[in-house]
Amino acid sequence: MLSWAEVVADVQANWFLYASMPIVAAAIGYVTxxxxxxxxxxxxxxLGVPPYLGWQGIVPRKAAIMASIACDTMTEHLIKPRDIFMKLDPKRIAREIEAPLLAAIEDITRDVAAHYQPGLWEMAPESVKQLIISRIKAEAPRLVEQIMLDIQNNIDSVFDLKDMVVTNLMRDVELLNRIFLEAGEGEFRFIRNSGIYFGFVIGCVQAVTWAFTQNPWVMPLFGGFTGWFTDWLALKMIFNPKRPTRYLGLFEWQGLFLKRRQVVAAEYGRLIAKEIITPNRIIDAVLRGPLSDRIFGMVQKQVQKLVDEQAGLARPIVVFAVGSRQYQEMKQVIAQKVMARLPEALKSMETYAADAMDIENTLVARMQQLTPEQFEGLLRPAFEQDEWILITVGAALGFLVGEMQVQVMLNFAGVGG
Structure with missing residues (x-):
């Protein structure tokens, strides 16, 4: 331990190095x-030699867990499949997709008729063909309405919202990254900048400690402490306390993420509505997702009903002409063709669906009603997964910088010499 006079003399001789200590510490805090x-x-x-020699971002590496946690919060507290589909009007959907659907119906009718009764269909007058097609077209909107009603009444058995969200996030990890980065933009900015302020304060303490001890361990230990403590404290200040709390009677603090919930809710709702729970993705999930076979069953039931109704009194003749087995097969083929053409036809209803579902405003409104604990779950998973690694790396980097700093001071500047 140096005397006060020795400390003053050393500081006067090497004042620029002492002045650099808080700046270097601030830089350590910021860079880490x-x-x-x-x-x-x-x-x-x-990146590297798997499985251990290298690194992959924590969020991409834990994408399945991250996506599942984000989805659980979303589906448990924010939005349900029924919330989405019950806002859709089956009659309006039938009108929205009428043009492409009618074109598809005409093509399907001609293809099926030509396949099962090529001679009879080719010999039939065009007026007869048009009459058959017109009758089926006239019933097509009712077919769509019935299919939509079936979907709405059985939504949980035909649409898996969680599977849709997780599948899309797993397929596009950059999107998963962007959701966390954009929703937590303010928090990440705070983390970066807090390293400067916290590091500067610690650097001041470091300078005083070095002045009195001249111990070569001071720099690396303070550097490591700066990297560790500033990481740890910044993470704590983002999520804690969950409610406004006054400290020492001087200032009030609330976890930054919770304090910004209005802004975060708006950004999160916009991202989810524009990137994940979109009409296009929903339609694709319903028609091609893991439960799509049930949708096909509904379409098949309605198509068979329509074909039987249109056959009417002529049904025995039709069955006789094509055969009972082929008649049933024909109805199944029609259902398959309708199912194949539905995705393209349904594209024309996406604008209406987006307005009717109003997913963005629904999400934002529901987010405002979340408890602080539930709201924290929107972003916290990104930090909780292996955050100890980040803090440890920050400490290690700080330690190395501190060691370089002390070597400069001892070998080049002669401090304490």
Whole structure:
């Protein structure tokens, strides 16, 4: 321990190095935060020699877990499949897809008729063909209405919202990254900048400690402490306390993420509505998802009903002409063709569906009603997964910078010499 006079003399002789200590500490705090944030999201794919020699961003590496947690919060507290589909009017949908559907019906009718009764269909007058097609077209809107009603009444058995969300996030990890980064933009900015302020304060303490001890361990230990403590404290200040709390009677603080819930809710709702729970993705999930066979069953039931109704009194003659087995097969083929043409036909209703579902405003309104604990779950998973690694890396980087700093001071500047 140096005397006060020795300390004063050393500081006067090397004042610029002492002045640099808080600045270097602030830089350590800032750089380690940037590194920590980058390590959360980059690289998308493992870089190095798998499985241990290298790195992959925590969010991409834990994409399945992240997507599942985000989806659980979304489906449990924010939106349900029934909320989405009950806002759709089956009659309006029938009108929206009328043009492409009628074109598809005409093509399907001609193809099926020509396949099962090629001679009879080719010999029939065009007026007869048009009469048959017109009758089926006239009933097509009712077919769509009935299918939509079946979907609405059995929504949980034909649409898996969680599977749709998780599948799309797993398929597009960059989108998963972007959801966390954009929803938590303010929090990540705070983390970066807090390293400067916290690091500067610690650097001041470091300078005083070095002045009195001249111990070469001071720099690396303070550097490591700066990297560790600033990471740890920044993460704590983002999510805690959950409600406004006054400290020392001087200032009030609330976890930044919770304090910004109005802004976060708006951004999160916009991202989810524009990127994940979109009409296009919903239609695709219903028609091609893991429960699509049930949708086909509904379409087949309605198509068979329509074909039987249109056959009417002539049904025995039709059955006799094509055969009972082929008649049933024909109805199934029609259902398959209708199912194949539905995705294209339903594209014309996406604008109406987006307005009717109003997913963005629904999400934002529901988010405002979440408890602080539930709201925290929107972003917290990105930090909870292996956050100890980020803090450890911050400490290690700080330690190394501190060691370089002390070597400069001892070997080049002669501090304490």
């Amino acid at each position: 935060k940037i590194v920590a944030i980058r390590m959360m999201f980059q690289p998308i794919k493992f």
